[in-house]
Amino acid sequence: MYPYRLMFILTVFASICKGQQEKKCNVFPKDLYIEVGSDTKLECHTSCAHGKVFWKLNDTVIDESQLTTANSSVTVLSLKNFTAQRATLKCCSADGVILGGTIIKTYSKPSKVSCFLYNAIQNSIGVPDFLRCNWEHQRNPSKDTRYTILSSSSSDLSQSEICTSYNTSCTHEYGGRIVTKINFNSKNISFTVRAKSADFEAYSETQEVLRLYHMWKMIRPKIGVSTHSDHLLVNWNYTHFSSGVVKCQVRYNKVNTAKSPEQVKIKTLSPKEKGELTFGNLESCSTYIFTVRCAFEKAPWSDWSFEKRALTQLHMTKVKLQLWRKISDSLKNGSRKVQVMWTGIPSTCKDALTYSIKLTPLKQHTKRANTKTIPCGNSPCDVEVGKDAHRITLTVLRNDTSVEDSVYVPAVGESLPEVTDIQASTLEGVILVSWKAPVQPVSGYVIDYTHDGNQYHWKESKYTNITLTDLQDKTRYNITVTPLLNGTTGHSTRALPICSSVGAPANITITDVQGDDKRAVVSWDVRSEVDCRGAIVGYTVFYSTQNGPELNVSLDGSKQFVYLKDLTPDTQYHVYIKASALTGTTQSSEWLFTTRKFDPKLLTAFLVCGGLTMVLLLFLCVCCASRWKKISEKPIPNPGLSSVALWSSSGSQEGMLAIQPFSCPTESCCDRVYPEELEGTQVSVQPKDREGKPARLDAEERTVPDVVPEPNLPGKEPSESTEMMHLSSSEESTPMLHSESDQYSPYRSQSSVGVTAQKTNKQNKRVAVKQQEKTVTPTVYVTWDMFQTGKGQLKELDTK
Known part of the structure; x- marks a missing residue:
């Protein structure tokens, strides 16, 4: 048992020492509630610390002037006129160690107490049946603060509790138990509000009422x-x-x-x-x-x-009529339409009023009987007058009381003053009008203005400028200035139409988007349903894909289309347009379009080229077919029918083939063979046998003489024949075809020998010399049937 007792004693001793240690360094008192604006003191015990200490108020160091030292181990903090609702105070040693702290809260007294008696039913007359008190309290009302209304009077000095509440007002029925506490005839009645919670208790200032009816709130009248x-x-x-x-x-x-x-x-x-x-x-x-x-x-x-x-x-004695007129162009019969209008009588008047207009011509020697009186309704009223000057008088009558006003209408062509150089400008919703005065002296000016031509407004001015206010927003006005003379008026001058204010640009509507694979053309239209829109100075076209960045193109206000380039094929785009003016911007609705996969122009080009190629191929096929048909249908040429003949080898040197012209009845422009001169070239064509080998011919047969003698023909002289042969040989000098590969003409070009010319022997000899100098071997045409059995030898022409 002894060890347990020793342990218990040590534990108690440690607790006592710990409590003493805590008391040595701490702040007292703890968790204070003080009234707002009051003074308080706090103590910091510093036995466990060495050196000076300092205080912090919400982590802000307090000035040392507020600190006093009671003894070596206690430092006192004095707080005066403390108004913070809640604050934390800490006492710290010189090395920054917190020795202790506390929280201070403040409360206030209820103030501005007001109590009154009233009737719950405002139509009832009699003694009030409710008492209500209102007051103010800086501390927000809460459930833990209870308010009580205390009342006393000169007849009963003791305070009685009237009602309680947890809010800043309290209502209690007047009567029953309270009637014994407050007498309606009592004097010097006082009311006090008590605020009480677990932390504080405060009383308001007393409200004193001399008589009870001084706090009686009357029912509404x-x-x-x-x-x-x-x-x-x-x-x-x-x-x-x-x-x-x-x-x-x-x-x-x-x-x-x-x-x-x-x-x-x-x-x-x-x-x-x-x-x-x-x-x-x-x-x-x-x-x-x-x-x-x-x-x-x-x-x-x-x-x-x-x-x-x-x-x-309507107070007729206070009515001030303001009469004016607007003169239209002359009618066909020479009369003029005048719109008479007036102000001074509000349109809301329900009084029974009678309006009449009197037209008085001002022409000289005009009789009184010419004056006309026309009944009229409310303003405006239309009348007709002649080309002469008139005086229009308006009369407003109610019962037996009337008021009048008149205005002058000048004659047609009457020489009267008028203003010049009239100018109008807009500034922040008002219109500024200025003009130059006429040369003649005037007493003032009337400025009338309208936005629809039906309802007119007008003002008078003695100066050459005026400011028109109370205008409709974004509305175009027509303004007229007329000078006033003593009893008459001059001619009116109209300014150019002007808007009271200018709004944003007109509405923009995208009308069409035509897209290819990589570009698109966006067109739009500008439509303004109202006037006075700002002039468009530029457009900005915004376009983007669904997830891509927004791009834009800017252009001036004169264009209403734009080309969008470098687009992505087969992609959906969003596009909208903003129009900019000096007065604002307008944005169109969004338009969606999708670019194509391929350029349609490329497909069109392919189709056109393909079509042209097909037409060309078809044309070539038709031509080839036509040519093949003609070639296939042409008969194989027969040398026997040719004008070329071969002389016998046993003949003289002058013996040669007789060349006779021939013709083909089926010859066409494509079948004709044109001669070709070959100088210094000998062409020899050997016939071939059936196996395609060259056929052997005698030397005489392979040689063509320079001069071909003409065979003896009946009725011809030998001399004539000789000349003819020389002439034929000289003139014909027939060249070969262009080449051996020419597939279109199997014949050598031949000339007619039917032309006979009379030559002298000298000429014949000269021709023969030339033929010797220029020898041309003629081409011989053969067919396969010429080499067949029994036909292998060419017939010799009888030169006799």
Whole structure:
């Protein structure tokens, strides 16, 4: 047992030592709740530390001037006018070790306590049935803070709890148990709010009420409004006592205008005085809203009464007519159409008014009987006048009261002044108009303007410039300036149409996209449904694939198409267009298109080339077929029918083949063979046998003499024959065909020998010499049947 006792003693001793060590270094007190703005002190025990200590407030070092030293082991921190809602304080040694800390929270007192009595049903009249108190508290209300209303009076000084709440207001029914605590006839009544939680308890300032009805909130008044010809009367009913005064407020404002702020008139009523108030300076034919609230002396205001609307009548004595006219071109019968318009009478007037227009010609010596009176409705009103000057008078009549105004219409061609150099410009939604005054003196100017030609507005000015406001946005206006003279008017001058403001560019619609494999043509149209659109200075075309980057092409505002290049074949693209102007931008809707796999022009080129190739091949086939048909149908040439003959070898040197011309009846332009001169060339053609070997011929047969004698013909002289032979040999000198490979003509070119010329012997000898100098071996044509059995020898021509 002894070891266990020793262990227990050591444990208790260690605990005591540890507690003493903790007490040596720490901050006291812990977790404070103090009132906002109050002073407090904190102690830091520094027995376990050496040297100076310092304090931190939310990790900010506190100035040493707020520190005092009680003794060598205690440092005191003084906090004055502490207002933070929550703060953390730490006491630290010189080397930065935290010796201790605490958290300080603040609370505030409830303030601005206001208690009043009221009726839950606003239509009931009598003793109020509810008591309500409101107050403010800086600390957010929570469930752990309980508020209690405490009340006392001069007759009962002890405080009574009226009601409790966990919010910053409390409502309790007046009567029952509370009626014994608060007497309605009591005086010097006071109310206090107590806020209490587990951490603090605070009391508000006391609200003192001299009389109980000073805290009585009246029921809302009942209001009535009556209209008269020149004023408007507001009356209301309210609850009052036999003693004391009642103050009331009447609030009113004009309907449908942002420039009419709410106005309030105050009326103080003595006991039993009737509540009413007269309004005589309101605008004619305008709708006003009225509402009233009242309160006893020093009591809270009642709720505002329900709103009451009233339309004022036309005050004829305050009407100021402003009459103007617009003169149109002359009609066919010489008369003119004049549009008469006026202001000064609101269109909202419900009064029964009568309008009449009187036309008075101003031509000299005009009788009174020429004056016309025309009934008219509301403004504007159209009338017709002649080419002479007229005075138009408008009369507005209601019951027995009337107002008038007149305007001058100049005669056609009348010499009157007019303004020049009229200019108009737009600036931030208003139109600035300026002009040059005429040479003649004028009293002022009338500036009329319209956006539709039907409804006109006009202003008067004594200067040569004016600013037109209250215009419709993005609307084109026509403006006219007319000088005024004493009782008359000059001629009107019109400015160029101008917009009140300019908006974004017109709407853009993509109309077509035509794409190939690597490019596309995008076309669009610009459509403006309204005027006053900004002038387009440039377009930007944006295009991209589904996952690719967005590309763009910029161009000026004169173009409405663009070529997109370097596209990817067989790919879907998104394209849209932005139009830019000085006043903004407009964007079209998105268009989707897909490029083609191949260039359609390449396919077209292939088709065209293929077609042309097929046509050419077909043409060549037809030509070849035609030529083959002619060649295949042509008979094999027979040398027996040729004009070439072979002389016998036993004949004289002058013996030779007789050459006679022949003709082919089926010869065509493709069959003709043209002669060819061969100089210094001897061509020898040997006939071949059936096996294709050259046939043997005698020397005389292979040699063609220079001069071929003509065989003896009946009726011919030998001399004549000799000359003919010389002539034939000289003239014919027949060349061979172009080559042996020529497949189109099997004959040698031949000339006719039927031409006979008379030559002298000298000429014949000269020809013979030439033939000796230039020897041409004629080509001999043979056929296979010439070498057949019995036909192997050529027939010899009898030279006799």
